[in-house]
Amino acid sequence: MSDFLLELRSEEIPARMQARAREDLAKLFVAELAKAGIAAPRVTTYATPRRLVLIAHDLPEATEAxxxxxxxxxxxxxxxxxxxxxxxxxxxxxxxxxxxxxxxxxxxxPGRRTADVLGTAIPAIVRAFPWPKSMRWGAVSLSPESPRWVRPLQGIVALFGSDVVPCEVAGVSSGATTLGHRFHHPGPITIGSAGDYVEKLRACHVIVDQDERAAIIAVGAKMAARGAGLELVEDEGLLAENAGLTEWPVPLIGRFDAAYLAVPPEVIQLTARVNQKYFVCRDGEGRLANAFVCTANIDAADGGERIVAGNAKVLAARLSDAKFFYETDLRTPLDALLPKLAKIVFHEKLGTVADKVERVAKLAEWLAQEGIVPGCDPALARRAAELAKADLVTGMVGEFPELQGLMGGYYAAAQGEDPQVAEAVRDHYKPVGQGDDVPIAPVTVAVSLADKLDTIVSFFTVEMPPSGSRDPFALRRACLGIIQIIDRAGIRVPLLNASSRIAALVWDQRIDAEQKRDNDRVRLVSDALDILGLSRADILPSERLRLAIATHPTIEVLDSAAPDKVLNFFADRLKVQQREAGVRHDLIDAVFALGGEDDLVRLLARVHALQRFVTTEDGANLLAGYKRAANILKKEAPADAEVARDYTPEPAEAALIAALDAAEPRAAAAIEGERFEEAMAALASLRAPIDAFFTEVTVNDADPAKRAARLALLARVRGAVHSVADFAKIEG
Structure with missing residues (x-):
């Protein structure tokens, strides 16, 4: 058994590609060896900015015949x-x-030497490597068949045990030599085997283990911040990116002009993170400090003073730009920006962002007026919705799209808007994903619900729902956000009513837009007819124009069934969201199947009660009895009640009738009062009479009157159970 080392050294590999590249290298390697019948018991991969490395442990010397x-x-x-x-x-x-x-x-x-298999596998791996972006280089790049790599490939180390595995890729031959750190040890290093690779490179200022580099940065950055009396603002994504940018990481702390702290802290943090890959710090009171931590790639002789000074200078230029955008934006009221939204296309079938704002404002106001969002002022909800998208045309959001909403909240507060309005503008996109804050302030809830629901219903209305894995407009995420808000705040949103309102607004806006376009065409034609001295009435009579607008081809794509489809969409998303909470998907189907249930709070309460009920002995037995009755009714539909009018029921039938007489009104009253546990208890009282009925009574009796009466009784049992849920949808 021997270990195999493969190092593919190139020019800089982007940090964002390194983790996926390590996974792909391992998969391709294992697959290539599997073709020759060789199993790789354990594979380790590493990535640095300049090299992609794989070590396969305990490979056999040869394959067996x-x-x-x-x-x-x-x-x-x-x-x-x-x-x-x-x-x-x-x-x-x-x-x-x-x-x-x-x-x-x-x-x-016959068996093959493993070294021969590896020599064939390396070029195959390079040629098949799925880089998101790659390039050709050198003289061989003139051929379209030439190998591609993320950056020009410069060296290959391929050692099986201590022996070089000979191969060649794009004119680069394998060997046992690599290079150390670009500045600290730029000369060649001879590797003896996979066993000494990591430590030899460490001695030459290259830490090949990305996790070790990340740990060094994490500890070093925290210590640098503490040394200055500050606390590091931790950022896992930035930590991984810095680890992918360095081979010998050295965290250093620097300062920037405190005057820039007048800019919102999120802007400073984003500027430092996105543009410069710097961490930021907080002071003892939790406020953003005028300090940053950068990660150098060398041990500087001066302790990093010149590196820090250079980075501080670059950051100052970035912060100066951010300060300029912020101060410039503050000079323009958000109201003055609203006309610009009419020039931004939201979607070609749904008009402009201004059209979306109009729909969201009307829906948010309605949610408040109807008391659907308790404690929400309709005027504030409408005002917040009208201003919510204004920051999309500000300089700051143009520079940093990630700050949309947040900057609008700052600008709304600065221009003296009601604090509830400013908060709603800031947070109306939330929750964006798992773990994000769920808004609870009434005005914010109204605007957030309206915005997300409008997005979903609008795209369903123009027949552009998600399909398979494709969801270009993030409708599933918007749906889960709505479910989270409703669940957290206990808000009773009538989804069908709200969806119908949005669909109607989309229709109205589409017709208005077509009317305007046709009117513009009418004016142009009219002007031309005036010049020619012709009569307008003979060419474009008003009735013809009205019919043309009503049957315009772009209006025909609107889907009048969108609200019902939206409700089904919510049912599917609810299953996904509730699965994590341990709720069975078939129980959600059982409640949705009743039809007309669009109050998610009430629906979930019913589902939770149903889940508790079906796990009890009474629930399981009632479900079994229901399914037996339903199966019989599938084959034998209940006959006309007149046939069984004079029939006298047997004792087991009479007992079941009496039980139904008592249970049905109790269950109906409990459901009306949303006391679903009580409704389940009422149904549980049917268990024993149903069991006795099936034990003592023959349903398909030869006597037509008996059969009809008993089938009618089973239909009544099915109806009673269906008042709670469609038990046919329940598994088991």
Whole structure:
């Protein structure tokens, strides 16, 4: 057994690609060895800015010889069958083996040296590597068949044990030599084997383990901040990125002009993070400090003073730009920016961002007026919705789209808007994803619900729902956000009503837009007719124009069934969201199947009560009895009640009738009062009478009157159970 080392050294590999590259390298390597029948028990991968590394542990020295046997035709088969088999195997009749009248082709496949397998695998891996972006280079790049790599490939180390595995890729031959740190040890290093690779590179100022580099940065950055009396603002994504940018990380702390702290802290943090890959710090009171931590790639002789000074200078320029954008934006009221939203297309089928704002404002105001969002002032909800998208045309959001909403909140507060309005503008996109804050302030809730619901319903209305794994407009995320808000705040949103309102607004806006376009065309034609001295009435009578607008082809794509489809969409998303909470998807289906249930709070309460009920003995037995009744009714539909009018029920039937007479009104009253546990308890009282009914009574009796009465009774049982949920949807 020996270890195999593969190092693919190149120019800088982008940090964002390194983690995926390590995974792909391991998968491709294992797959290539599997083709030769070699298993790789353990594979370790590393990535630095300049090298992608794989170490495969405990590989065999050679593959074992394999005896392959292929079954052929019978010995008595026609000559044509035998000839076809011989062509397929490349053998002659004399070498075939006959057993029990059947011919077999037996061949011995000799074992191969693992080194030979590896020599073939390396070029195959390089050629098949799925970089998100790659390039060709050098003279060989003139051929479209030339290998591609993320950056020009400069060296290959391929060692099986202590022996070089010979191969060549794009003119680069494998060997045992690599390079150390670009500045600290730029000369060649000879690697003896996979066992000494990591430590030899460490001695030459290269830490190949990305996790070790990340740990060094994490600890070093915290210590640098504490040394200055500050606390580091931790950022896992930035930590991984810094680890991917350095081979010998050295965290250093620097300062910037405190005057820039007048800019919102999120802007400073984003500027430092996105543009410069710097961490920021907080002071003892939790406020952003005028300090940053950068990660150098060298041990500087002056302790990093010049590096810090250079980075501080670059950061100052970035912060100066941010300060300029912020101060410039503050000079323009958000109201003055609203006309610009009419020039931004939200979607070609849904008009502009201004059209979306109009729909969201009307829906948010309605949610408040109807008391759907308790404690929400309708005027504030409308005002917040009208201003919510204004920051999209500000300089700051143009520079940092990630700050949309947040900057609008700052600008709304600065221009003296009600604090509830400013908060709603700031947070109306929330929750954006798992773990994000869920808004609870009434005005924010109204605007957030309206915005997300408008996005979902609008795209369903123009027949652009998500399909499969494709969800270009993030409708699933918007739906989960709505579910989170409703669940957290306990808000009773009538989804069908709200969806119908949005769909109607989309229709109205589309017709208005087509009317305006047609009016513009009418004016142009009218002007031309005036010049020609012709009559307008003969060319474009008003009735013809009205019909043309009503049947305009772009309006025909609108889906009048969108609200119902939206409700089904919520049902699917609710299953996903509730699965994590341990709620069975079939129970959600069972409640949704009743139809007309669009209050998610009430629906979830019913589902939770149902889940508790079906796990009890009474619930399980009632479900079994229901399914037996439903199966009978599938085959035998209840007959006309007149047939069974004069029939006198037997004791078991009478007991079930009495139980239904008592349970049905109790269950109905409990459901009306949303006391679903009580409704389940009422249904549980049917368990014993149903069991007795099936034990003592023959449903499909030869007497038509008996059969009709008993089928009608089973239909009544099914109806009683369906008042709570459609038990046919419940598994088990």
């Amino acid at each position: 394999v005896r392959e046997e292929v079954k052929g035709p019978r010995a008595s088969a026609p000559p044509q069958a035998l000839e076809g088999f011989l062509r397929k195997t490349g053998l002659t009749r004399e070498v075939l083996i006959e057993r029990d009248g059947v011919l077999f082709a037996v061949t011995e496949v």
